[in-house]
Amino acid sequence: MNLFADMRAVVLTALDQMVAEGVLPSGLDYANVTVEPPRDAAHGDMATNAAMVLAKPAGSKPRDIADALAARLTADPRVAAAEVAGPGFLNLRLNVSVWADVTRAALSEGADYGRSTLGAKERVNVEFVSANPTGPMHVGHTRGAVFGDALAALLDFAGYDVTREYYINDGGAQVNVLARSAFERYREANGLDPDIREGLYPGDYLIPVGEALKAKYGDSLIGKPESVWLDEVKDFAVAEMLKMIRGDLAALNVHMDVFYSEKSLYGTGQIEAAIKRLSDLGLIYRGVLEPPKGKLPEDWEEREQLLFRSTAYGDDVDRPIQKSDGSWTYFAPDIAYHWTKIERGFHKLIDVFGADHGGYVKRMKAAVAALSQNSVDLDIKLIQLVRLFKNGEPFKMSKRAGTFVTLRDVVEQAGADVTRFHLLTRKNDAALDFDFDKVLEQSKDNPVFYVQYAHARVASVLRKARDLGFDVSDAALIGADLSGNTHEAELTLARKIAEWPRLVEIAARANEPHRIAFFLYEIASDLHALWNRGNDETQLRFVQEGDAAASQAKIALARACAVVISTGLGILGVTPAEEMR
RNA sequence: GCACUCGUAGCUCAGCUGGAUAGAGCGCUGCCCUCCGAAGGCAGAGGUCGCGCGUUCGAAUCGCGCCGAGUGCACCA
Numbered sequence: 026m027n028l029f030a031d032m033r034a035v036v037l038t039a040l041d042q043m044v045a046e047g048v049l050p051s052g053l054d055y056a057n058v059t060v061e062p063p064r065d066a067a068h069g070d071m072a073t074n075a076a077m078v079l080a081k082p083a084g085s086k087p088r089d090i091a092d093a094l095a096a097r098l099t100a101d102p103r104v105a106a107a108e109v110a111g112p113g114f115l116n117l118r119l120n121v122s123v124w125a126d127v128t129r130a131a132l133s134e135g136a137d138y139g140r141s142t143l144g145a146k147e148r149v150n151v152e153f154v155s156a157n158p159t160g161p162m163h164v165g166h167t168r169g170a171v172f173g174d175a176l177a178a179l180l181d182f183a184g185y186d187v188t189r190e191y192y193i194n195d196g197g198a199q200v201n202v203l204a205r206s207a208f209e210r211y212r213e214a215n216g217l218d219p220d221i222r223e224g225l226y227p228g229d230y231l232i233p234v235g236e237a238l239k240a241k242y243g244d245s246l247i248g249k250p251e252s253v254w255l256d257e258v259k260d261f262a263v264a265e266m267l268k269m270i271r272g273d274l275a276a277l278n279v280h281m282d283v284f285y286s287e288k289s290l291y292g293t294g295q296i297e298a299a300i301k302r303l304s305d306l307g308l309i310y311r312g313v314l315e316p317p318k319g320k321l322p323e324d325w326e327e328r329e330q331l332l333f334r335s336t337a338y339g340d341d342v343d344r345p346i347q348k349s350d351g352s353w354t355y356f357a358p359d360i361a362y363h364w365t366k367i368e369r370g371f372h373k374l375i376d377v378f379g380a381d382h383g384g385y386v387k388r389m390k391a392a393v394a395a396l397s398q399n400s401v402d403l404d405i406k407l408i409q410l411v412r413l414f415k416n417g418e419p420f421k422m423s424k425r426a427g428t429f430v431t432l433r434d435v436v437e438q439a440g441a442d443v444t445r446f447h448l449l450t451r452k453n454d455a456a457l458d459f460d461f462d463k464v465l466e467q468s469k470d471n472p473v474f475y476v477q478y479a480h481a482r483v484a485s486v487l488r489k490a491r492d493l494g495f496d497v498s499d500a501a502l503i504g505a506d507l508s509g510n511t512h513e514a515e516l517t518l519a520r521k522i523a524e525w526p527r528l529v530e531i532a533a534r535a536n537e538p539h540r541i542a543f544f545l546y547e548i549a550s551d552l553h554a555l556w557n558r559g560n561d562e563t564q565l566r567f568v569q570e571g572d573a574a575a576s577q578a579k580i581a582l583a584r585a586c587a588v589v590i591s592t593g594l595g596i597l598g599v600t601p602a603e604e605m606r
Numbered sequence: 607g608c609a610c611u612c613g614u615a616g617c618u619c620a621g622c623u624g625g626a627u628a629g630a631g632c633g634c635u636g637c638c639c640u641c642c643g644a645a646g647g648c649a650g651a652g653g654u655c656g657c658g659c660g661u662u663c664g665a666a667u668c669g670c671g672c673c674g675a676g677u678g679c680a681c682c683a
Contacts, residue, residue, distance in 0.1 A: 348681035
């Protein structure tokens with residue numbers, strides 16, 4: 026049940042009637058007609074802008090349309106009153122029985138309450154993390170991982186067919202550096218002094234890789250030229266790094282459907298095929314780029330290159346896809362990779378990048394638009410940095426000082442649930458502070474705790490009710506007479522529950538999982554407020570001792586709230602708490 | 607020099623893909639514990655939505671121009 030969608034349908038039906046009766050002209054576009062909760066509760070339960078949106082195309086006054094619409098809407102049993110207000114809003118007051126229906130719907134639909142068919146099973150590819158396989162994941166990757174995973178879950182809940190994908194950058198120079206670094210650790214394992222020279226990866230995490238290499242190769246590679254061992258050591262080290270990264274992700278409860286290797290694109294004709302695709306479209310040419318305006322790089326020289334005419338699809342300049350020595354630039358395999366996504370049948374692509382890759386957005390969008398001829402939508406979400414704090418003090422990261430914070434460090438200290446929720450309490454393109462002390466704090470100032478506490482409170486109420494011998498199974502709660510839940514605090518909570526399906530669609534349309542986190546905070550707040558009122562007004566308490574029927578009615582509402590919180594936390598990848606200890 | 611992201615209450619941030627008197631938390635002020643969980647609760651003060659034009663019945667939201675912060679700007683990924 027999606028109350029707002031249902032009521033919008035009621036409005037549109039009424040408009041159709043008006044067209045049929047000649048009150049409105051035919052051929053009107055209803056796309057901008059909305060039915061939404063008013064900002065001010067005094068304005069009623071819902072408001073529609075239909076009269077204002079249609080006034081101009083219909084050639085009549087907003088008020089006249091609104092009056093006529095109001096008369097028809099009040100015929101619906103769910104509408105208690107419809108009144109015209111302001112510049113032409115139509116405010117709807119709903120029959121209180123509607124909120125009982127919503128409560129029951131949340132209980133009977135359970136974990137599926139709020140699930141949407143918005144996505145129509147369209148296939149979506151969410152690419153995220155894609156950290157270079159050269160070391161453990163650091164905090165910067167964590168936010169992207171959590172964001173991507175929650176977004177994927179959100180889209181799934183909104184009716185899309187989602188694939189979580191990780192692009193392994195195992196084709197470039199940095200994995201050669203990894204191989205050389207691992208080789209030094211291999212020499213170390215064989216009792217030689219490692220030469221961790223400038224430009225190699227110094228991290229301790231390669232020591233076990235060196236030992237594993239020794240276990241496999243003994244000392245047979247010692248003293249051999251790089252050309253002999255590079256490829257083998259590279260494959261081995263990359264595999265080890267991926268094993269580690271999978272472990273890091275698993276610790277965060279992130280599980281990818283596909284790990285796609287950049288290297289697999291080379292030597293298989295796939296890059297050539299993608300470039301040919303662009304070439305056939307007349308978008309590839311040999312040319313010379315203008316030097317960048319402003320400060321000119323020292324070593325600037327004019328050179329002819331193979332270029333992609335990305336400016337034809339909104340980019341600022343055309344982009345090189347081949348170096349002057351004939352090898353591909355990093356952009357070429359990226360184009361090919363996105364081409365494979367299109368060819369694999371995805372109609373909607375989402376890339377999650379670090380904010381420092383913002384300059385890459387236009388060319389990637391241009392590539393996808395060109396390759397798909399505008400039939401595939403690519404949305405790129407930029408993830409801003411995370412600033413670490415401890416006791417309110419900035420937590421400086423330094424590889425040398427050994428205070429380099431990995432994802433594993435954060436999860437071990439804070440836990441996956443707390444880490445995930447906190448990282449989602451900010452919009453993806455806003456910087457975020459992560460203070461270990463505040464995040465672990467058990468007080469209402471901590472949103473994670475606040476939401477978990479609301480869920481735990483409901484669980485506590487259920488336990489208490491059961492102890493008193495009440496039947497609080499979902500079946501019993503669904504069957505309860507809810508007509509007594511009419512206090513303003515109760516209605517506020519019920520309204521919030523009714524908003525959940527709408528919020529899911531809004532969040533999914535914007536690709537913004539943080540909206541779920543904010544909504545959960547608000548609904549938790551409504552539950553706490555109702556609870557607190559029970560302190561003074563005993564008739565509002567969920568458990569009404571000696572009155573099973575009244576208890577069931579109140580608990581049904583609380584339980585419905587818990588269902589929404591549980592579902593929402595599930596989307597964020599957070600386990601709801603049954604009790605707080 | 608150009609592009610991208612951002613600019614909302616003292617602080618940290620939401621704000622529904624254009625709606626009514628712009629919200630929350632912290633902080634501040636004032637009240638409140640014999641009460642299902644006071645690791646609190648209720649109420650209040652506090653804002654030219656960076657600035658200026660424009661589009662519109664209507665702009666924090668869309669467009670243009672400034673100001674300010676961050677990020678990125680040729681064969682590195």
